[in-house]
Amino acid sequence: MVFSFSATPDFDFITYFARHLQATLTDGVLEVPETLGQGYVRKLAFGPDFKITLHHYLLQEELVIKRNASGLGNDLITIFFYNNEQPLGIAYDNQPHVLFSRRDDSDSAIQVTSNDLSSTIRFPAHQPIQYMVVAIKPTRLKELLAVSAPNSVLQTITGRGNSFLFFERMEAETKLLLKKMAAVDMTDGLSTFFMQNKVQELLYLVFHKLSLRESVVHQPINSADAGRLLHIRKEILRDLSAPPVLRELAQLAAMSETKLKQLFKQTFGATIYTYYQQARMEEAAFLLKHGRRSVAQVGYELGFSNLSHFSRLFEKHYGLNPKKFSAS
Template sequence: MTFSFSATPEFDFITCFAQHIQATLRDGMLEMPEKLGQGFIRKIAFGPDFKITIHHYLLQEDLIIKRSTSGLGNDLITVFFYDNEQPLGIAYDNNPHVLFSQRDESAIQVTSNDLSSTIRFPAHQRINYVVVAIKPTRLKELLGISNPNSVVQTITRSGSSFLFFERMQAEAKLLLKKMAAVDMSDGLSNFYVQNKVQELLYLIFHSLSLRESAAHQTINSADVARLLHIRKEILSDLSVPPVMRELAQIAAMSETKLKHLFRQTFGNTIYNYYQQARMEEAAFLLKHGKHSVAQVGYELGFSNLSHFSRLFEKHYGQNPKRFSAS
């Protein structure tokens, strides 16, 4: 199932989606028709400049949501929290879907409203995500940061074009589950959800506020498509370190531009991002696979197991052998 829309200022997702699937919308709640699956979409407004949509469902077929920019301005911030057991497919500029993650499927995305995107949600898997739509002035007021770094300044400044990704930590995952499970017949449910949403916003903007301040480079949908492709290349074989010259050729960017945009979007250098993914893969294999420490080290390209142990301990506070046994 594919749902396409143009991100105009007056667009209301839940109303148009209900019409698309021929479902009834009651008091901001859309129950999924049995022929499509089970679950719900719920919209809650905390004023004209701050709204959220909660998605909690299991579908019989893949759901593909295509958002195209309207060209009518981008005075809206979208914060997208996704937590699911399956990888999230995100594509930009009509490129093929790129899996956002291999082992840790959860993601947080903060974007301006002027980037076209395609998101695929897999069938037969519990989908649990929240979309926050908020105006820059309202967000700035909520955050109340007196001296924001360049990232927060970019997001809260009207007219900026941006996209930032963050990994989702356990605390945010728990908040999403609580929001999906709230008793909607409770008269205070909206108040409860608003508090949880503000906790989610605190978590993501706390992380973003810790990023190094640097001059923001405007980004477009084609740039993001290239960056996600580069990310896929980096993660496709974690036993081989990334070669900047080759990645720049693949991205059709200068090395300088690629380095800057990658760090700006993902919050880390390409090499550090690769090393972090490498350690996460090692942790996954040690915990869930039937691999010895030596097998994991060699599989991830370490010829020196002492170096692998030191690097792993730096990331997790335990050497691989102790981590595997714990």
């Protein structure tokens, strides 16, 4: 099933999605027809410039949601929270899909983007899907954040007409908030008030982390750049036993080395090598906990010829050496 739309300023996702599914839409709730699966999509509006859409369903066929840039510029910020065991595929500018998933307490997708980037998200069939999308106008977000001296990231996001894409990690506190929001009784008369407060908590957690990023001049990004960056991320994670080679990655991305370094750090919040090392340590932690491997086996599998160096790096990242971490 493919649902394609253009991100115009007046577009209302749930209305058009209901028509696409031939589903009933009542009081902002779309019930998935039994012929297609089960579950719902719910929209809550906290004014004309601030709304959320909660997706909670299981479908009998794969769902592909394609957002096409309207060409009218950016006047809306989208914050996408995906907290599911099953991986989802994200692509930009018709590039191959790149999988994002949550494995144990590791990586999840929080995506902050302008609505002038074309993207495709692919959700698997026969799997429970839970995610939330916040849509907010830059002026409303700026008013909510009320930051007197914002860094370049917050300036870019809350400014008008900027094109941007930022990814952030989903920490335990964010996951807990999303679970609370998914479980709330919406028949309660104060449920909308509760949800608005929880959404603002979520926004605080995301934008607090973004506010700590290095303040540098923002480099404009387009859909093609975004697609190439996700492809580079995939290439970095493909083989964690070998460090990335910047020259080769730049050739793969069809970018200069300088542009690739700038856009990668801007989008993911870390340099290419730091991102690689973080992923390497996270993979080590997973293998030690769940892979039934010894410290030596994990170290060698991840390309460390010096196990003392592996232990020092791991302890710096997790506060415990690999042996103690494995036993904890």
